[in-house]
Amino acid sequence: MSKGLANQNRVLLGLVVLGLLFFLSGPRLPIQLSFTFYLMLWITMAISFNIIYGYTGYLPFGYVAFYGVGSYLTAVLWSRLGIPIILSIFMGGGGGILLSLIFAGTLRLRGIYFAIVNFSCAMALRILIANLPDEIAGGSFGIHLSAIYNPMISYYVMLGVMVLSIVALWRVSISRLGIALRCIRDDAQAAEVMGIDIAKTRLKAWVLSAFFPSLAGGIDAWFSGIIDPASSFNLLITTKSIVYAMFGGLGTITGPVVGAIGLYTLDYIIWGRYPLLNLLILGVMISLLVLFFPRGIIGTLTRRYPSLRRVIL
Amino acid sequence: MMMGNLLFQAILSGILLGMIYGLIGAGLNIIYGVMRVVNFAHGEFLMIAAYMVYWFSVLYRIDPLSSLLVIIPLFFLAGMVIYHLVVPRLLKSEDPEMASFLTFYGISLVITALVLIAWGADPRGLRFPYGTPSLRMGPFYLSTGRVIHFVFSSITALALALFLYRTHLGKAIRAIIQNRDAVKIVGIDPNKISSVAFGIGLMLVGMTGALIPLTFPGITPGMGASYTLIAFVVIVLGGLGNPMGSVIGGLIFGLTENISTLFLPLALSPVISFLILILIIMVRPQGFLAGTSTGT
Numbered sequence: 001m002s003k004g005l006a007n008q009n010r011v012l013l014g015l016v017v018l019g020l021l022f023f024l025s026g027p028r029l030p031i032q033l034s035f036t037f038y039l040m041l042w043i044t045m046a047i048s049f050n051i052i053y054g055y056t057g058y059l060p061f062g063y064v065a066f067y068g069v070g071s072y073l074t075a076v077l078w079s080r081l082g083i084p085i086i087l088s089i090f091m092g093g094g095g096g097i098l099l100s101l102i103f104a105g106t107l108r109l110r111g112i113y114f115a116i117v118n119f120s121c122a123m124a125l126r127i128l129i130a131n132l133p134d135e136i137a138g139g140s141f142g143i144h145l146s147a148i149y150n151p152m153i154s155y156y157v158m159l160g161v162m163v164l165s166i167v168a169l170w171r172v173s174i175s176r177l178g179i180a181l182r183c184i185r186d187d188a189q190a191a192e193v194m195g196i197d198i199a200k201t202r203l204k205a206w207v208l209s210a211f212f213p214s215l216a217g218g219i220d221a222w223f224s225g226i227i228d229p230a231s232s233f234n235l236l237i238t239t240k241s242i243v244y245a246m247f248g249g250l251g252t253i254t255g256p257v258v259g260a261i262g263l264y265t266l267d268y269i270i271w272g273r274y275p276l277l278n279l280l281i282l283g284v285m286i287s288l289l290v291l292f293f294p295r296g297i298i299g300t301l302t303r304r305y306p307s308l309r310r311v312i313l
Numbered sequence: 314m315m316m317g318n319l320l321f322q323a324i325l326s327g328i329l330l331g332m333i334y335g336l337i338g339a340g341l342n343i344i345y346g347v348m349r350v351v352n353f354a355h356g357e358f359l360m361i362a363a364y365m366v367y368w369f370s371v372l373y374r375i376d377p378l379s380s381l382l383v384i385i386p387l388f389f390l391a392g393m394v395i396y397h398l399v400v401p402r403l404l405k406s407e408d409p410e411m412a413s414f415l416t417f418y419g420i421s422l423v424i425t426a427l428v429l430i431a432w433g434a435d436p437r438g439l440r441f442p443y444g445t446p447s448l449r450m451g452p453f454y455l456s457t458g459r460v461i462h463f464v465f466s467s468i469t470a471l472a473l474a475l476f477l478y479r480t481h482l483g484k485a486i487r488a489i490i491q492n493r494d495a496v497k498i499v500g501i502d503p504n505k506i507s508s509v510a511f512g513i514g515l516m517l518v519g520m521t522g523a524l525i526p527l528t529f530p531g532i533t534p535g536m537g538a539s540y541t542l543i544a545f546v547v548i549v550l551g552g553l554g555n556p557m558g559s560v561i562g563g564l565i566f567g568l569t570e571n572i573s574t575l576f577l578p579l580a581l582s583p584v585i586s587f588l589i590l591i592l593i594i595m596v597r598p599q600g601f602l603a604g605t606s607t608g609t
Contacts, residue, residue, distance in 0.1 A: 059411055109594060111410045112351050116545055117594050124587040131580050239422070242415065276430050283422025290415045291402055 023159050027152055035268055037155050037223055040162040042244055042264045044216045046256035047165045049241040051172065052209035054250035055181040056202055058107065061115040062122025063213065063241055066096045068232040070214030071221040072129060075143040076136065085148050086157065089218035096214020100207045107202050119235075126233035142228025145221055154223040161219065165212040170253050172208065181205055182251075213241075239282055240267075246289050249298030258297055316575075322453055323575055327568035329455070329463040333521055333528060335563020336466045337540055338547030339473060339556045340517030346490035346554035347510040350400055351414040354421035355518055356540030362388065362522025363532045364428065367437050376442040377524050378465070388519030392512035400507065421537060428534040436531040443527075458527030465524060469517070470560050477556060486510050490554045518544075539583070546590050 022029075026036040045067070053059050073092035077083045083091070106117050130140050137143070172178045180201045183191035192198055221227045248259025263285070271278045289296070295303060302308050341355045352358075362384055369375040369383075399416060406412040441458060448455045477483040485506050488496045493503055526532060543566065551562025566589065573585050 057408065057411075059414075105595065111408070112414055113594050115411070115414060117591050120542075120587040120590045124584050124591070127581065127584050127587075131578070239418075276426055279422055280426035280430070283419045283424075283426060285419070286422070287416045287419030290406070290412045290419070291399070294406060294412070 020163075023162075026159075027155060033151055033155060034223075037151070037158055038268070039261065039264050040158045041216050041220060042240065042260040043257050044158075044162045044165045044212050045237070045241040046244040046248065046260040047162075047169050048209045048212035050245045050250055050252075050256045051169055051205055053242070054245065054252070054255075055172070055178065055185060056205050057185045058202070058206075059115045059118075059242075060209075061119035061238060063118075064233055064235060064237040065118075065122035065125055066099060066210045066213040067217035067220075067237055068122070068126065068129075068229075069099050070096050070217030071227045071232045072137060072143075072217075073214075074218030075138075075145055075221045075227050078145065078148070079143050080136065085145075085222055089157065089215060089222065092218035093211050093215040096210045096217075097207055099214075100210030104203055104206065107199070107206060122233060122235075122238075126229050129233075130229035138228070140229060142226060142232075143221075144226050146225040148222065149225045151223060154219055158216070158219045158223070161212060161215045166253070166257065168208060168212070169256075172205070173253055177201065177204060185251075236279075236282065239286065240264075243282060243286050243289065245296075246294070247285070247296050249296030249300070249302075252296075252298045252302070255296050255298040262297075318452060319575055320572070323571040324568060325453065325455065326459065327571035328564060329459045329567070330528070330571065331564035331567020332463050332466040332470065332560070333524075333563070334543050334547050334567050335551075335560035336469060336473075336517055337521050338544045338551065338559035338563055339470070340514040340521075341541075341544040342548045342551070342553065342556045342559045343486065343490075343510050343517075344514035345548070346556065347486060348400055348404065348507045349410050349413070350403060350511075351410060351417060352514065353414055353417040353541060354424060354537070355417075355544050356537030356542070357421040357424040358388070358515055358537075359518050359522035359525060359540050360428065360532070360534065360537040361424065362519040363525045363536070364432065364437070366523045366526055367439055367532055370439055370442070377439070377527055378461070381520060381523055384519050384523045385516055389512040389516040391519075392515030393508045395515070396508040396511035400511065401504070421541070425534050425537065432534070434534060436533045438530045438532065439526040441527075456528070458524075462524045462528045466521070469520060470557075473517070474557055482506070482509065486513075542586055542590070546586050549590060549593050 023036065023040060027033055049063060070092040073095040074088045077088035077091055078085050103121060106114060109117055129137050180196045183196060184198055184201060188198060244260040244263050245256040247263050248257065249255025267278065270281065341352055344350055344352050365384060366377045366380050369380040403409050403413045403416060443457060443461060446457055448457050448460060477487055485501050488501065489503055489506055496503060546566050547559050547562040550565050551558030570585055574582050
C-alpha cells in the first residue's frame with residue numbers, strides 16, 4: 001500500500017511540475033496570454049475564497065471588495081503618488097489585510113447575516129469610491145495605467161502570487177490552524193471545549209483569504225491597464241469565485257484549482273462570443289451545484305474513494 | 314418655510330413608498346420565516362411582474378390594476394411550483410440557509426439573463442393610464458400612480474393582517490414561523506403550509522411588481538437587485554419572522570430614504586440602505602431579529 005501511495009504521490013508531483021511548466025512557458029505558448037493570465041487569477045481567487053468559505057463556512061458575499069480595494073489602491077498609489085507599481089501592488093495587498101481587519105467585527109455574525117452584511121459593505125465601498133473626487137480615484141471613469149503596460153512582467157507576478165496562494169492553502173490545511181478551522185466549522189462548541197480560540201482562528205483565515213484577492217486585483221489593474229468602479233466591484237467576481245471553488249470542491253486544496261481550470265476554460269470560450277449566455281450559465285451553474293453537486297469534483301471523488309484523500313487532499 | 318415644505322413633501326413620499334417597500338419585505342419575510350429560505354431572487358420576481366404589466370399594456374391595452382387579475386393567481390401558483398421544485402431539496406442540505414441563498418442568487422442571475430436576452434437592456438416605460446399623472450394638495454404635488462399604489466398596498470397589508478391573525482391557515486403560517494417542529498404535534502403539515510406560504514410570498518411581490526411601473530417609471534432587467542436589497546433592509550428593520558413588522562420596517566425605511574435625500578447628494582443615496590442594513594445587523598442582532606440564529 002505504501003508503495004501504491006508513493007506512486008500516487010509521484011503522479012501528483014508530476015502534475016504539479018507539469019502545471020508549473022505550463023504557466024512558466026505561458027507567454028511562449030500558442031494560447032492568448034490573457035487566457036493564461038486570467039486562469040491564474042481565477043485559481044488564486046477560488047483558492048483564497050476556499051480558505052474562508054471552505055474551511056470556516058463563512059460566505060463573504062462581498063468578497064469582490066478585497067479585489068476592488070487592491071486594484072484601486074494599486075492604481076491610486078502608482079498614478080497619484082508615483083510609487084513603483086510592484087510596491088503599489090503589495091501595498092494594495094496590505095490594504096486588503098487592513099480592510100479585512102476593519103470587517104473583522106462582522107465575523108461574530110453567522111450564516112446569512114454575515115453574507116448580507118459583507119455584501120452591503122462591498123457595495124457601500126463601491127459607491128463611496130465612485131463618489132470620491134476625480135483627482136483621487138478617477139470617479140466613475142476610473143484610472144488608466146496604460147503607461148506602464150507590461151503584460152510579460154505582470155503575468156509572472158501573477159504566477160508568483162498564484163503559487164503563493166496555493167502554498168499558503170496547503171500549509172494552512174496541514175497545520176494546526178487547518179485542523180482547528182475544520183473543528184470549528186464542524187462543531188464550534190466542541191472546538192471551544194477543546195481549547196481552540198475560535199475568534200482568533202477565524203480571524204487568521206479571514207485575513208489570509210483577503211490578502212490574495214487584493215494582490216490579484218492590483219496585478220489585474222496593471223495587466224489590463226484600466227480600472228473603474230463598475231468592473232472592480234462587479235458582484236460577478238464574487239460569483240465566479242464561489243462557483244469555481246464549489247465546482248472543484250470546497251474544503252480541499254486541489255478542488256478550487258481543478259474547478260477554476262475546468263470552468264474558466266469553458267467560460268472563456270463562451271464569454272468571447274456570447275456574454276449574455278455567460279450570465280445565464282453562471283446562474284444555472286450556481287443553482288445546480290448547490291442543489292445537486294455541493295461537494296464538487298474532488299469532494300465527490302474522495303467521498304467515493306476514501307483512499308484518494310491521502311493523495312489529493 | 315421652503316425647507317419645511319420640502320421636509321413635508323419628503324415625509325409624504327416616504328410614507329407612500331414605505332408602504333410599498335413594506336409589502337415587498339412582507340413577502341420575503343413570510344418565505345424566510347416559514348422555511349428559512351433566503352429568496353435572493355425576490356427583486357427579480359418583482360421585475361418579471363413589472364415586465365408582464367408592461368407587455369399587457371403594450372399588446373392588449375390592459376392597465377396595471379386589471380392585470381392583477383392575472384398576476385395574482387399566476388404568481389401564487391408559480392410560488393407553489395418553485396417551492397416543490399427547489400425547497401424540499403434545499404432543506405435536506407447541510408446548511409439550508411446558505412444553500413437557499415446561493416440557489417436563489419443563481420435563479421436571480423438566470424431571470425436577469427433571460428430578460429436581457431429576450432427584451433434587451435433598454436428601460437421600458439408605461440404610459441400613465443389613470444388620468445392626470447400628478448395630484449395637487451395645497452402647495453404639494455403627489456404622483457397619482459404612487460397614491461394608487463399606496464392605497465392598494467394599504468388594503469393588501471390590511472388583508473394580509475386579517476389573513477394571518479383571523480384565519481386558520483394564517484394562524485398555521487404564524488405557528489410554523491414560531492416553531493416548525495411543534496406544529497406537527499397539533500396536526501399541521503409543514504410541507505403543505507410552506508408551499509402555500511411560498512405562494513403568498515411570491516404573490517405579494519408580484520402584486521407590488523405589477524404596480525411598480527406606476528411608482529417608478531423605468532423598467533429594466535437589472536432593477537431587481539435594488540428591490541431585493543430594500544426587502545432585506547425592511548425585514549431586518551421590522552423583525553425577521555414578523556410579516557406585519559415588515560410594514561412598519563417599510564415605513565421607517567421609506568421615511569429615512571426620502572428625508573436623507575434632502576441632505577445627501579443624490580449619487581450617495583443608495584449608500585443609505587446599505588448603511589442601515591449593516592448598522593442594524595451589527596448593533597441590534599438579537600433585538601430586531603428576535604428568535605433567529607444570529608450572533609455566536
